[in-house]
Amino acid sequence: xxxxxxxxxxxxxxxxxxxxxxxxxxxxxxxxxxxxxxxxxxxxxxxxxxxxxxxxxxxxxxxxxxxxxxxxxxxxxxxxxxxxxxxxxxxxxxxxxxxxxxxxxxxxxxxxxxxxxxxxxxxxxxxxxxxxxxxxxxxxxxxxxxxxxxxxxxxxxxxxxxxxxxxxxxxxxxxxxxxxxxxxxxxxxxxxxxxxxxxxxxxxxxxxxxxxxxxxxxxxxxxxxxxxxxxxxxxxxxxxxxxxxxxxxxxxxxxxxxxxxxxxxxxxxxxxxxxxxxxxxxxxxxxxxxxxxxxxxxxxxxxxxxxxxxxxxxxxxxxxxxxxxxxxxxxxxxxxxxxxxxxxxxxxxxxxxxxxxxxxxxxxxxxxxxxxxxxxxxxxxxxxxxxxxxxxxxxxxxxxxxxxxxxxxxxxxxxxxxxxxxxxxxxxxxxxxxxxxxxxxxxxxxxxxxxxxxxxxxxxxxxxxxxxxxxxxxxxxxxxxxxxxxxxxxxxxxxxxxxxxxxxxxxxxxxxxxxxxxxxx
Ligand SMILES: [Zn+2]
Numbered sequence: 127x128x129x130x131x132x133x134x135x136x137x138x139x140x141x142x143x144x145x146x147x148x149x150x151x152x153x154x155x156x157x158x159x160x161x162x163x164x165x166x167x168x169x170x171x172x173x174x175x176x177x178x179x180x181x182x183x184x185x186x187x188x189x190x191x192x193x194x195x196x197x198x199x200x201x202x203x204x205x206x207x208x209x210x211x212x213x214x215x216x217x218x219x220x221x222x223x224x225x226x227x228x229x230x231x232x233x234x235x236x237x238x239x240x241x242x243x244x245x246x247x248x249x250x251x252x253x254x255x256x257x258x259x260x261x262x263x264x265x266x267x268x269x270x271x272x273x274x275x276x277x278x279x280x281x282x283x284x285x286x287x288x289x290x291x292x293x294x295x296x297x298x299x300x301x302x303x304x305x306x307x308x309x310x311x312x313x314x315x316x317x318x319x320x321x322x323x324x325x326x327x328x329x330x331x332x333x334x335x336x337x338x339x340x341x342x343x344x345x346x347x348x349x350x351x352x353x354x355x356x357x358x359x360x361x362x363x364x365x366x367x368x369x370x371x372x373x374x375x376x377x378x379x380x381x382x383x384x385x386x387x388x389x390x391x392x393x394x395x396x397x398x399x400x401x402x403x404x405x406x407x408x409x410x411x412x413x414x415x416x417x418x419x420x421x422x423x424x425x426x427x428x429x430x431x432x433x434x435x436x437x438x439x440x441x442x443x444x445x446x447x448x449x450x451x452x453x454x455x456x457x458x459x460x461x462x463x464x465x466x467x468x469x470x471x472x473x474x475x476x477x478x479x480x481x482x483x484x485x486x487x488x489x490x491x492x493x494x495x496x497x498x499x500x501x502x503x504x505x506x507x508x509x510x511x512x513x514x515x516x517x518x519x520x521x522x523x524x525x526x527x528x529x530x531x532x533x534x535x536x537x538x539x540x541x542x543x544x545x546x547x548x549x550x551x552x553x554x555x556x557x558x559x560x561x562x563x564x565x566x567x568x569x570x571x572x573x574x575x576x577x578x579x580x581x582x583x584x585x586x587x588x589x590x591x592x593x594x595x596x597x598x599x600x601x602x603x604x605x606x607x608x609x610x611x612x613x614x615x616x617x618x619x620x621x622x623x624x625x626x627x628x629x630x631x632x633x634x635x636x637x638x639x640x641x642x643x644x645x646x647x
Pocket of ligand 1: 320321332333334335382383384385386387388
C-alpha cells in the first residue's frame with residue numbers, strides 16, 4: 127500500500143486547534159447562559175470539558191457517522207479531537223463501502239463551515255470504497271467489489287489502518303459502516319438482480335440469491351480478517367414489495383420472483399403463481415389510482431382490502447422478502463463472529479422502517495432479530511422527520527390507498543398508531559416548518575427498547591443538521607439526546623454525516639451525554 131502525505135497537523139497547529147475547540151465551546155456555553163438555558167457553573171464545566179481529552183467515567187456509548195474523506199480532509203487527529211471534545215464521541219462509524227451513492231461528496235450548501243477548516247465540494251472526486259479486498263475470500267460468489275479509480279483524491283490512503291492508533295490513543299472505537307443499494311460498484315451484479323412480476327430485472331439484488339448472500343459474508347469476513355475493527359454497521363435502505371406498492375418510493379413493479387425466491391416460497395407452502403398474480407393486480411390498481419385513472423365507487427381502501435382478501439399470498443410473500451433479508455444479516459454476523467467474536471455487529475434501521483413503515487414493524491420485533499444482532503441502530507432524526515412525513519408518508523398515501531382521508535385525518539391516525547403525542551407534534555401545516563419534537567425521540571426509543579426486550583442493544587441515531595431540516599435548535603438536540611437515554615438506550619449514534627454537523631449542535635449532544643452520564647451515577 128502506498129502511503130503518501132500524512133494529513134495530521136503539526137503539533138503547534140494541533141494545539142491551536144485545541145484552543146479553537148475550547149474557545150468555541152466556551153462561547154456556546156456563554157450563549158446558553160445568556161438565554162437562560164444553562165447555569166453559569168455548567169457553562170464553565172462545558173468549556174473545561176472541551177479542554178479535557180477524557181470523558182466522564184460513566185460516559186455511555188456515543189458513535190458518530192462519518193464519511194472517510196471528511197476525516198482525511200480535516201486531518202484525522204483534529205477531527206477526532208473535535209468530535210470527542212464537543213459531542214463526547216467514543217466510536218467512529220466510517221464508511222468502508224458507500225454502495226448507495228455515485229458520489230460521497232456533497233454540495234457546499236449542505237456542509238458545516240465551523241469545523242476549523244473550510245469545507246470542500248468532493249462530488250465525484252473521492253472513492254466510494256475505502257478498504258482493499260482479497261480474492262480468496264470471494265470463492266463462493268461470482269460478485270466482486272470493483273477496484274477504485276486511483277485518480278480519485280485519497281485513493282492511495284488506507285484509512286482503516288491509519289485511524290486505528292489515533293482512535294486507540296483517544297479510547298475511541300472503530301466501526302466500519304456500509305450502505306447497500308444498486309450495483310454500480312459490484313462486478314457481475316446483473317446476475318443477482320431481482321426479477322419483477324413481469325419477468326424483468328429489478329434495480330436491486332435479490333436477498334435470496336446465494337451469490338449475493340455469499341458476497342456479503344465475503345466482504346465482512348475479509349474486512350475483519352485484514353483490519354483491526356471494533357464493530358460493524360450495515361444497512362439497506364429499501365422496503366419490501368408491499369410497502370413499495372402502497373407507499374411507492376419508486377414506480378418499479380414488485381419483486382422478487384426469481385428462481386430462488388420461488389423455491390423459498392414453495393418451501394413455505396406459498397403458491398408463487400398466486401403471489402405474482404396478486405402483486406400484479408395490486409400494483410396495477412395502485413398505479414391507476416396514482417395516475418388518477420380510477421376512483422372506485424365502492425371505495426379506494428375497500429378495493430385495496432379486496433386484493434389482500436383474494437390474494438393473501440401478497441402478505442406471505444412480503445414476509446418471505448423480510449426473512450430473506452434477515453438471512454443476509456445473519457450470514458454477515460456469523461462471518462464476522464468467526465473471525466472476531468468480540469466485534470459489535472449491528473444494523474442500520476433507516477427512517478422509514480423506524481418511524482413510519484408499519485409493515486416492517488409488524489413483521490418482527492427487534493427481539494426476534496437479536497440472535498444475529500449485537501445492536502440495532504434506529505434513525506430518529508426529529509427535525510427532518512416533519513418534512514419527510516409530509517412528503518414521503520401523507521402525500522404518497524393520499525395518492526394511493528388513503529385517498530379518502532384528508533392529510534389532517536391521516537396524520538392524526540399516524541400519530542395514534544405510532545404512539546407519538548399529537549398534542550406535542552406538529553400539525554399538517556407546521557410539519558415542514560417545525561419538525562418533530564424531542565418527545566418523538568423518547569417515545570420511539572422507548573417502544574424500540576421494549577421491542578428488543580433486553581435481548582439486543584438499541585442505539586438511537588440522533589440526527590443533526592440533516593439537509594431538508596428546519597433550522598436546528600441546539601436545545602432540542604440536547605433534549606433529544608437526553609430523551610434517548612431516559613428511554614433506556616445503550617448508546618447513541620450521532621447522525622447522519624459528520625460533515626453536515628454544526629459545532630453548536632455537536633456541543634448540544636455532548637451536553638446531553640454528560641447530563642445522562644451524571645444522572646446514571
Ligand atoms: Zn429473488
